[in-house]
Amino acid sequence: xxxxxxxxxxxxxxxxxxxxxxxxxxxxxxxxxxxxxxxxxxxxxxxxxxxxxxxxxxxxxxxxxxxxxxxxxxxxxxxxxxxxxxxxxxxxxxxxxxxxxxxxxxxxxxxxxxxxxxxxxxxxxxxxxxxxxxxxxxxxxxxxxxxxxxxxxxxxxxxxxxxxxxxxxxxxxxxxxxxxxxxxxxxxxxxxxxxxxxxxxxxxxxxxxxxxxxxxxxxxxxxxxxxxxxxxxxxxxxxxxxxxxxxxxxxxxxxxxxxxxxxxxxxxxxxxxxxxxxxxxxxxxxxxxxxxxxxxxxxxxxxxxxxxxxxxxxxxxxxxxxxxxxxxxxxxxxxxxxxxxxxxxxxxxxxxxxxxxxxxxxxxxxxxxxxxxxxxxxxxxxxxxxxxxxxxxxxxxxxxxxxxxxxxxxxxxxxxxxxxxxxxxxxxxxxxx
Numbered sequence: 001x002x003x004x005x006x007x008x009x010x011x012x013x014x015x016x017x018x019x020x021x022x023x024x025x026x027x028x029x030x031x032x033x034x035x036x037x038x039x040x041x042x043x044x045x046x047x048x049x050x051x052x053x054x055x056x057x058x059x060x061x062x063x064x065x066x067x068x069x070x071x072x073x074x075x076x077x078x079x080x081x082x083x084x085x086x087x088x089x090x091x092x093x094x095x096x097x098x099x100x101x102x103x104x105x106x107x108x109x110x111x112x113x114x115x116x117x118x119x120x121x122x123x124x125x126x127x128x129x130x131x132x133x134x135x136x137x138x139x140x141x142x143x144x145x146x147x148x149x150x151x152x153x154x155x156x157x158x159x160x161x162x163x164x165x166x167x168x169x170x171x172x173x174x175x176x177x178x179x180x181x182x183x184x185x186x187x188x189x190x191x192x193x194x195x196x197x198x199x200x201x202x203x204x205x206x207x208x209x210x211x212x213x214x215x216x217x218x219x220x221x222x223x224x225x226x227x228x229x230x231x232x233x234x235x236x237x238x239x240x241x242x243x244x245x246x247x248x249x250x251x252x253x254x255x256x257x258x259x260x261x262x263x264x265x266x267x268x269x270x271x272x273x274x275x276x277x278x279x280x281x282x283x284x285x286x287x288x289x290x291x292x293x294x295x296x297x298x299x300x301x302x303x304x305x306x307x308x309x310x311x312x313x314x315x316x317x318x319x320x321x322x323x324x325x326x327x328x329x330x331x332x333x334x335x336x337x338x339x340x341x342x343x344x345x346x347x348x349x350x351x352x353x354x355x356x357x358x359x360x361x362x363x364x365x366x367x368x369x370x371x372x373x374x375x376x377x378x379x380x381x382x383x384x385x386x387x388x389x390x391x392x393x394x395x396x397x398x399x400x401x402x403x404x405x406x407x408x409x410x411x412x413x414x415x416x417x418x419x420x421x422x423x424x425x426x427x428x429x430x431x432x433x
Contacts, residue, residue, distance in 0.1 A: 001034065001035035001036075002035065003035060003036035003037065003038045004033070004035060004036070004037045004038070004074050004075060004314075004317070004318045005038055005039075005040045005072050005073055005074045005075070006022075006037065006038065006039045006040065006073065006074070006075050006076075006077055006314065007039075007040065007041045007042065007043075007067040007068065007070055007073030007075070007076050007077065008039060008041070008042035008043070008067070008077045008079060009042075009043050009064045009067060009068070009076065009077065009078045009079055009080050009086075009089055010042075010043065010044070010064075010078070010079035010080040010081070011042050011043070011044040011051055011053075011055075011060075011079075012079065012080075013302070013303040013306075014079045014103055014130070014303055014306045014307055014310065015042065015044075015077075015079045016051050016052050016053040016303055017053075017302075017303030017304045017305075017306060017307030017308075017310075018039070018077065018079070018307040018310050018311065019039060019042075019053040019054065019055065019058070020052075020053045020054075020303075020304065020307070021304065021307050021308065021311055022037070022038070022039055022311075023053070023054050025311075029311065029315065032315055032319075033315050033318035033319050034318075034319070035318065037314060037315075037318050039058050040058065040059065040070070040072045040073060041058065041059040041060075041061060041066075041067045041070050041072065041073055042055070042058050042059070042060055042061070042067065043060070043061045043062070043063065043064035043066070043067045043080075044060055044061075044062070045062070047060040047061070047062050064080065064085075064089055065089065065092060068089055068092045068093050068096065068098070069092070069096065073098065074098065074099075075098060075099045075100070075101065075314065075317055076089070076090070076093040076098050076099070076100050076101070077100075077101045077102075077310060077314070078090055078093075078100060078101070078102040078103075078104060078107075079102075079103055079104075079310070080104075081103075081104055081106070082104075082106070082107075083106055083107060083110060083111065086102070086104050086107050087107060087111050087115070090102065090107070090115055090126070091115070091118065093124075094115070094118050094119050094122050094124055094126070095118075095122070097122060097123075097124055098124065099124045099125040099126070099127070099317045100119070100124070100125070100126045100127070101127045101128075101130075101310055101313040101314055101317070102126065102127070102128050102130070102131065103128070103130035103131055103306055103309070103310060104128075104131060105128075105131040105132060105201070105204040105205050105208060106204050108128050108131050108204075108208055108218070109203075109204035109205075109207040109208055109218055109220040110204070110218075110220050112126075112128075112208070112211075112218045113217050113218050125316075125317055125320075127313035127316065127317065128208070128313070129309040129310070129312050129313045130306050130307075130309035130310045130312075130313070131204075131205070131208060132158065132205040132208050132209060133156070133158055133205065133282045133284060133296070133298070133300050134160075134282060134298070134299050134300040134301045134302060134305045134306045134309065135298050135299050135300075135302075135304075135305030135306060135308040135309055136282060136283075136284065136296050136297070136298040136299075136300065136309075137296070137309065137312060138156075138209070138284050138286075138296050139208070139212065139309075140312065141286065141294070141296060142154075142209065142212040142213055142286065143212050146286060146288050146291065146294070148290060149288030149289055149290045149291060150254075150288065150289040150290075151213040151214065151254070151286060151287070151288050151289075152253070152254050152287045152288065152289060153251075153252070153253045153254065153285075153286070153287040153431065154206075154209050154210065154213050154250075154251075154252040154253075154284065154285075154286050154287075155249055155250070155251050155252075155253075155274065155284070155285050155429065155431045156209070156249065156250050156274070156282065156283060156284030156285065157247055157248065157249060157250075157274060157277050157281070157282055157283050157284075157300075158201075158202050158205045158206065158209075158250045158282055158284065158300065159196055159199075159201050159202040159205075159248060159282075159300070160188065160279075160280035160281065160282055160299075160300040160301050161183055161188050161189045161193065161196035161197070161201075161280070162196055162197060162199075162202070162227075162228050162248040163247065163248065163277065163278070163279065163280060163281065163282070164179075164183055164188050164279055164280045165179045165180060165183055165189075165197070165228065166228060166231065166236070166246060166247060166248060166265075167278040167279050168182070169231070169233055169236055170236050170240070170245065170246070171278075173233050173237075174233070175232075175233060176228070176229065176231060176232070180193060180197065188280060197227050197228055197229055198225070198227035198229070199225040199226055199227045199228075199248070199263040199264075200225065202225075202248065202250045202263045203220065203223040203225045203250070203263045204220065205250060206223055206250035206251075206252055206261060206263055207219060207220040207223060207261070209250070209252060209284070210252040210259060210261055213252060213254075213286070214252070214254060214259050214339050215339070216259065216338065216339035217338060219261065219341055222261055222341035223261040223262070223263060223341075224261065224262045224263065224264070224344045225263045226262075226263065226264045226265060227248075227265075228248050228265050230265075230424075231246060231265055232424075234354070234393075235352075235354060235424060235426070238354060238382060238384075238393070238395040239267050239352065239395075240270070241382045241395070242267075242352075242380050242382050242395060242397055243269060243270055243380070244267040244268060244269055244270060244275075244352070244397075244428065245267070245268055245270050245275040246265055246266070246267055246268075246426070247265070247266055247268050247274060247275060247277075248263070248264070248265050248266070249262075249263070249264065249265075249266045249268075249274070249429065250262075250263050251263070251264070251266070251429065255342060255347075257339075257340070258339065258340045258341065258342040259339055259340075259341055259342065260341070260342050260347050261341050262344070262347075262427075264426070264427055265426055266426065266427050266428065266429045267352050267397070267426055267427070267428040267429070268428075268429055268430075268431075269430060272430075272431060273285060273295055274431065277297065280299070280300065280301065281297065281298065281299060281300065282297070282298065282299070282300030282301075283295065283296065283297040283298075284296045285431055287431070293431070344403060345403050345404060346402075346403070347402075347403055348400050348401060348402050348403070349400060349401070349403075349427045349428065349429070350379065350397055350398055350399060350400050350401075350427070350428035350429075350430075351397070351398045351401070351406050351425055351426065351427060351428060352395065352396070352397055352398075352424075352425065352426045352427075352428055353394075353395065353396050353398065353410070353413075353423060353424070353425055354393065354394070354395045354423070354424040354425075355367070355393070355394045355395075355413065355419055355423055355424075356391045356392075356393055356419070356420045356421045357391060357392055357393075357394055357416075357418050357419050357420065358390070358391060358392075358417075358418040358420065359385070359386050359390060359391060359392045360418055363392075363394075363416075363418045363419075364383070364394065366416055366418065367394070367413055367416070367419075370409055370412045370413050370416075371398070371409055371413075373409075373412075374401075374405050374406075374408055374409040374412075375401070375405065376398050376399060376401050376405055376406070376409055377398070377399040378396050378397070378398060378399070379396075379397045379398060379399055380396065380397040381394070381395070381396040381397075382394070382395045382396070383395075391420055397428055398428075406425065410423050410425060
């Protein structure tokens with residue numbers, strides 16, 4: 001049969017991984033799809049640069065649009081990242097009737113609604129398995145494997161850089177800034193780490209997962225996004241004393257006729273699966289009404305791992321000769337209803353509180369009295385006596401309460417004369433509850 005011909009946009013870490021897998025697994029891929037799949041062209045800003053893959057027989061173009069328009073390219077694989085340039089190239093591929101495979105989570109999260117509508121009208125596929133959680137096949141699990149379920153919850157560690165930083169802080173007691181510097185030196189974090197440590201990368205991925213899980217349009221602007229810059233080793237140690245680990249989670253929950261979309265540092269019981277996932281690894285737990293909780297674990301980044309997900313989409317397209325097997329999201333664009341996103345102020349959760357207080361009699365009673373006045377009970381408490389200091393430290397876990405309750409109670413507690421410094425507050429999650 002005629003070979004399916006690929007054009008790669010970008011020969012960075014992932015692009016080189018795609019080429020390596022093409023060379024290494026060509027025979028297996030051909031057997032799985034029933035015809036050869038070859039890379040005929042690729043674009044690179046520096047065509048003459050030496051790369052860690054065999055580019056023999058691949059035409060290298062400086063202009064990515066030349067790859068999109070090439071007659072010997074059937075499928076466009078977008079791996080350049082970013083928004084505007086990638087958007088222009090993907091639109092051009094769709095207009096030319098060519099299926100697109102992309103690893104670009106920002107593009108899908110922020111421009112996906114419009115791109116999918118164009119693709120549907122043109123009768124071509126835009127596939128994006130590699131956009132979330134690297135080599136973990138979470139997109140296919142949600143879109144196909146769990147298609148018979150009503151999905152109630154998706155909770156995951158979906159940024160490896162943040163997880164690496166929190167793991168080092170927990171295991172070695174190293175401060176955030178020092179671990180971040182190590183992560184940058186090792187290549188886990190960019191020179192500007194904002195996308196990772198401020199939660200933007202995870203918010204892009206959660207947007208995609210929520211759309212697939214709940215059959216709703218992509219809603220990146222509705223995600224509550226908090227990063228990990230404010231996490232201290234003190235909080236990590238106190239959380240451990242209470243039986244919890246701190247993880248940076250993406251959380252999408254169906255609650256009645258609305259959903260919650262949050263990216264936040266969160267306390268998890270140390271017995272939970274996600275609490276045990278360390279280093280740069282990703283993990284996602286999806287809860288369906290038929291199967292209950294199902295877990296997906298593996299490398300969330302890296303050239304070969306992400307290339308594995310890219311090839312999963314290429315294989316689907318090769319099998320179906322470019323036709324749409326399933327809609328990009330959970331429903332056709334005209335059928336997607338705008339499931340509302342619940343405002344953070346309307347959500348309910350347990351909370352972790354940490355206070356630095358004067359070592360005086362009656363302080364704890366004053367704090368718990370304020371909590372009781374706001375109908376908040378305390379599930380667990382830990383008090384550390386002064387260690388060469390004048391102040392004691394109190395950490396506690398509250399019952400499940402409304403956001404307005406904890407905000408009002410925290411403000412009242414902060415006004416107590418015995419409370420010194422800012423009050424630290426984080427959410428506590430028990431996945432599946």
